[in-house]
Amino acid sequence: MKKQSFFRKFLYSQKVAPYVFIAPFVITFLVFFAYSIFSMVMMSFQKVAGAGTTFIGTENYRVLSNSIFQKSLKNSIFYTIVSCALMIPIPLVLAVMLNSKPMRAKSTFRSILFIPALTSVVVAGVVFRLMFGELEGSFMNQIIGMFGKAPIVWLRTPSTVWLVLFFVCLWRWTGVNMMYYLSGLQQIPADLYESASIDGASVMQQFRYITIPLLKPTIVYVLTISIFGGMAMFSESYMIFNGNKSPNNVGTTLVGFLYRMGFEQNNLGIASAVGVVFLLIVLVVNAIQLAINGTFSRKEN
Amino acid sequence: MARKNRTMTVLLLIFFLIVAAITLLPLALLAVSSLRPGSDLMRYGLNFSIDWNTANLNEYRMLFSGANNYFIWYRNSLIITVVQVALALFLSACVGYGFAMYDFKGKNLAFACVLLVMMVPTEVILLPLYRLITRMHLINNMWGIILPYLVVPMLVFFFRQYLSGIPKDFLDAARVDGCTEYGIFLRIMIPLMKPSFAAMGIYQGMSSWNNFLWPMIVTNSITKITLPVGLQSLLSPYGNNYDILIAGSCFAIIPILILFVLFQRYFIEGMTAGGVKG
Incomplete structure (x- = not known):
């Protein structure tokens, strides 16, 4: 009971509230945007075939x-x-x-x-x-x-x-x-x-x-x-x-x-x-x- | 001087009448053609020559007969639009409120991320996003269409702008009265934000209803696709679907036109929200 009220107090404090408010953005940003950009940059240096991926350097860019x-x-x-x-x-x-x-x-x-x-x-x-x-x-x-x-x-x-x-x-x-x-x-x-x-x-x-x-x-x-x-x-x-x-x-x-x-x-x-x-x-x-x-x-x- | 102004008025009016006619011409073509059999279109092409004696609503009757998937697509689009608008408005309002009303560590960095997402066209991350959705098993699922765009940066930006006009003392007064941080948002701010919800709801509604590329990539089953994707699929080179295509295109615009006539101010406000202040 005491623990819960502590948690409640924490969640409702003026310090934490703004993070709760912007959490939806931060989560979708990290999951969908940042991860996508990251995996795209990674893939651009790889040969992706089925399950296996091999690092091939700038080969993909040379094809461009x-x-x-x-x-x-x-x-x-x-x-x-x-x-x-x-x-x-x-x-x-x-x-x-x-x-x-x-x-x-x-x-x-x-x-x-x-x-x-x-x-x-x-x-x-x-x-x-x-x-x-x-x-x-x-x-x-x-x-x-x-x-x-x-x-x-x-x-x-x-x-x-x-x-x-x-x-x-x-x-x-x-x-x-x-x-x-x-x-x-x-x-x-x-x-x-x-x-x-x-x-x-x-x-x-x-x-x-x-x-x-x-x-x-x-x-x-x-x-x-x-x-x-x-x-x-x-x-x-x-x-x-x-x-x-x-x-x-x-x-x-x-x-x-x-x-x-x-x-x-x-x-x-x-x-x-x-x-x-x-x-x-x-x-x-x-x-x-x-x-x-x-x-x-x-x-x- | 007054005389000169009058000729100017007449010239301007004539000019804009011509511009308006050109603007409405493609839609008029569509409307007129929806009253002709689709086979006519295939044979003679899309034009204004129509025999009014044989013009009829058969194409629409066919549309409403339920013998095709049109209303399944319509329903899919409607559900996705409503769910997406509701979620995007609420969550983006939360985020915009957080940015407008609080000072916290990392605020500038987080807001820079909002601007980053806003400026990068979604086409850039089409492929990695598709792979991610595939791995989440959300292909042919409406959540696959909705989830990546739960929080819309454009809306966040707009709400932040809108709320920054509200003095922060207001919040302190509510706190003194014993309102919690979330209570302030839910009970005081949301009612205050109503006018901006109307404009942003229309902005988001239009983009959800008309969205084509992402739904086309995420869905491929004939009963899961949205209306724009479905209409596109009717555009076969053989023209055998032109009946539903033309009448269906008309019927996709009509509800929006009615809403536009009723809520013009909000449409224009919503769809041009990015301007000037941006």
């Missing part, structure tokens, strides 16, 4: 110099760069236009543009795959048919494959990014614009010298999530091609290659090496982002 890995890495980087080039300025311009004074029915349009974000990658993938079907009657072929163009086999032509993937990305994420910008815009005091227009600054000048600098934290945030989202892109490609396969690997991404090695070919060592490379990329990008944001907050203070 093969052309398919290079191609999938290039694909991911290409996708990331272009999607950032689209997904940062376009939603920004839309947000500024939507937020401008003469605009009416703001919240209606805001909601409509947000709707695609409610769909899963599967539904989006199904619609876009069929819209860009190769039949003459498929929606996009009908559209280009109106301009007298012959039907295109969208999903087998390298250049149009990317077009489709960027369409999916634009469609699903424009509304979300726009929402980030809108909440950033609403925090900019209105009198800044008023005094600027009294001083005779044009709309473009106001955009350049007030909106952009004050939105920089939001822009950096959107850039960061776009980079991570872009480098991790896989499901979209999986849906568009109905599986982790694309003609001549045009749509194979970094994660697609990892999936092929780890899940389709059971080549755990190489898949783990890909995972480690991916992790390093993520860490480097984040270090850069922290550095940029860090210099920023220091300036603000």
Whole structure:
């Protein structure tokens, strides 16, 4: 009885309580995240076959110099760069236009543009795959048919494959990014614009010298999530091609290659090496982002 | 000046009407096509040409007839979403509360770990996590889908942010009144956190309901898969499942659209929670 009350006192003390509160995170972090990273790094130096594993040094990493890995890495980087080039300025311009004074029915349009974000990658993938079907009657072929163009086999032509993937990305994420910008815009005091227009600054000048600098934290945030989202892109490609396969690997991404090695070919060592490379990329990008944001907050203070 | 503003308004409205039309177009295509037989799609492709005289709800009737696995997937997704939202909200709120209200040894290190998990895409650890779940015998089990994401870093971050606005004197007052540490959390803080639960519940609900990659890896039995995984499995090159695929895709979105119309504010707040403050 006495022991129990001691235990109770211990558990209920102000010193111990915070550890109890964060315990769920610590446990899931150690079991699922830390252990996964650890075993992935270990496996990347091993040849894993059935029950037996042998240490083979950096052999798995050397295999990564093969052309398919290079191609999938290039694909991911290409996708990331272009999607950032689209997904940062376009939603920004839309947000500024939507937020401008003469605009009416703001919240209606805001909601409509947000709707695609409610769909899963599967539904989006199904619609876009069929819209860009190769039949003459498929929606996009009908559209280009109106301009007298012959039907295109969208999903087998390298250049149009990317077009489709960027369409999916634009469609699903424009509304979300726009929402980030809108909440950033609403925090900019209105009198800044008023005094600027009294001083005779044009709309473009106001955009350049007030909106952009004050939105920089939001822009950096959107850039960061776009980079991570872009480098991790896989499901979209999986849906568009109905599986982790694309003609001549045009749509194979970094994660697609990892999936092929780890899940389709059971080549755990190489898949783990890909995972480690991916992790390093993520860490480097984040270090850069922290550095940029860090210099920023220091300036603000 | 007023005149100039009026033309601006009209131009902006026209522009946004076009943008809205393009945005809604893919979903409209889906909705229209769900009223045609799936074989039409296979023959003519997905488009707007529809003969309204023959348009019918047969595809939906087929969906509801129970002659397929659609509602098993629907139920699986629903159960997983509800369980995951409830657990993730409660546990993440606990963790966020711990970080916001206490000073303790190792706090910064632990919080750095939260940020680390938040920034590393789950795709990075797909393979080792799958092996771990296999060894735990949780393949084809809903807990295999749920367990790794019991505590969601994004939610922890949000709750911590939300709670940091509450003065700590408040806690001391409750302690003086004889409330225990856990009592404060359960009886005082949780009611205070209600508005943030709504936004975060929707954020988590959307990501659970729409999650595709992880459930696809953890489940493969036709009766254990979730709705997105099931719909994907219908996308065969022969098009023989297009009836259920199109109507089923529509029916997967409709409940969310209704919820969105009703609780717009929370949706937008929840799904963009990472911004600005992050």
